């Protein structure tokens with residue numbers, strides 16, 4: 001079992017390729033003042049138990065997961081969603097433009113076949129529709145910024161804790177493929193919006209965690225430059 005990594009005060013990494021399953025995206029957990037939990041993405045599915053044990057191993061109670069944010073409709077991010085909902089009754093939040101993948105009407109767009117996994121669809125309870133929306137969970141204010149490109153319904157999540165802005169940019173690096181309706185021009189525009197957030201910490205979907213405004217900018221700008 002992997003041990004949760006403390007990313008920042010009240011932010012943990014509880015899943016990922018070296019932590020829970022090689023197929024998993026990096027899975028993050030936010031803790032409110034009252035110890036309610038927000039899970040940001042949930043891995044490819046087979047590692048559900050491993051992620052739960054990692055949360056418990058950090059002296060947090062998975063039954064306190066109130067919200068599950070799905071940053072986009074790829075299986076490595078949404079595979080365990082149905083199990084988390086069944087086990088803990090958490091509310092699912094996602095962007096409307098990836099509902100077809102998450103709710104199961106467009107299986108191709110989940111990329112499940114790339115991973116040779118079966119995806120069990122889940123219903124989205126709270127649909128993000130605007131360019132930017134906020135939700136209050138306990139004392140945390142979560143911002144959802146629509147960042148189409150990798151997929152049409154990709155979004156980043158950010159919040160301010162103390163003087164630090166923490167950005168969850170799952171798969172802002174790409175990749176891009178027609179089967180999941182990628183759009184490079186939209187991605188470029190999205191990355192400019194993400195750069196403008198001037199985040200202090202970037203929690204990426206696969207590449208790792210970047211500390212410091214300079215490192216965050218370097219990661220995003222490097223990918224923008226690399227696409228020329």
Ligand SMILES: [Zn+2]
Nearest residue numbers: 025076171205
């Ligand atoms: Zn991914």
Ligand SMILES: [Zn+2]
Nearest residue numbers: 072074150171
């Ligand atoms: Zn993806």
